[in-house]
Structures are given as structure tokens and as C-alpha cells.
Amino acid sequence: MSTALLVVDVQNGFCHPDGSLPRLGRALDGAAAVANTAVAVARAREAGVPVVFTRHVYRPGRVDEGPRLAELSGGLAELHGLELGTWAADVVDELGCTAADLVVDKARFDAFLWTSLDPLLQGLGVTGLVVCGVVTNVCVESTVRAAFMRDYRVTLLEDCCAAMTRRQHEIGVEIMRDIGFAVIASIGGGFTFGALPEAA
Helix, strand or coil: CCEEEEEECCEHHHHCCCCHHHHCCCCCECCHHHHHHHHHHHHHHHCCCCEEEEEECECCCCCCCCHHHHHHCCCCHHHCCCECCCHHHCECHHHCCCCCCEEEEECCCCCCCCCCHHHHHHHCCCCEEEEEEECHHHHHHHHHHHHHHCCCEEEEEEEEEEECCHHHHHHHHHHHHHHCCCEEECCCCCCCCCCCCCCC
16 A cells, blocks of 8 residues: 555644734644654655645635635634745644645645645555644544545544644544544554554
């Protein structure tokens, strides 16, 4: 099975203390997630596993945000939060994402919806995904569900994910595990890309 690491939305706007979501009082509970994700990225690169980053971004003027997401934004537009070309939209520095990396931009929770992610993975010959990122019970879960429905075998690195509360994180992980969308693993538990868990 050919595998890729999919890093979902680990961006300044979500994860940095000065990011737009924390400034709106919506900081994530899971300070270790970014550091653990950096370890996962490093291990993937050492193993020769492709790393794909997604970014949740909107064009200037937010014409691609849509009315329903705008209802949930809670003042994000006033801060130009997650606007394409801004610092808030960038992947956090700790992950070492460069212009040479594979980056897929999205404007919906599901990273497969209206993006080039699926053809990119097919072009890489990928059949299995190791997924991490934020927010566990929103964009990560939506993306894992979509990957499952496209017949990818998914492993979720739970300690490389975070949500607004620990309970929301746990609920997201529980749903993905118990329904069978993903096998659950962790960087802290010794996960390596040379020994992927068997899919449920």
C-alpha cells in the first residue's frame, strides 16, 4: 500500500496564539498537537512518504466562503482571517512547509470537496492516508469520512489533532474509530511509517 501523510489545516489562523481564531476566543485545546505534527512530518520525510498539506483559505472579499460558513465565522471576516495571501492562511512555521511542498487549498471542511486532492493522491499512487490536523471534529473528521468513501485506508494520528475542547476532540476520534472510518494511532505511542496499523 502506498501511503501519504495528509496534514489538515495546521495554519497560523487556527494554531498560533496570535491567530485569528484564538483572537476571537476560539483557541484550540491541544498545545502538543503542532509539535507532534512536526514530528510526524519529519518521520514521513525520513521514510520517503509524500506529505500533503491542506489550507482552509478564502479569496479576498471572501466570495468563496458561502453564506452558511459565513454564519459560523463569528467575526473572522473582520480580521481577514484565513484570507489567501495572509500570514493567518500560512501553514505554521514549525512544520517546515515550503513552496516545494504539496499544498491543497480548500474552502470547505472536506478537503476533497472541489479541490485537486483526490487526483493528486491518485497521481502519487496513494491508497492509504495517515491523517492529522485541526479541527478534529470538523475539518479532520469531514476529510477522513470523505477519504473512507473514496476507498482510502486511513490511519488517524490522534495526538497530532486538536479541537476547541478536549471533549470535542475525543468525540471526533471516537466516531472515526468506532464507525471504522480510521485506525487510531499516535506519535507518542511510537507510530512510524514503516509499520502502519492494519485497517479495521
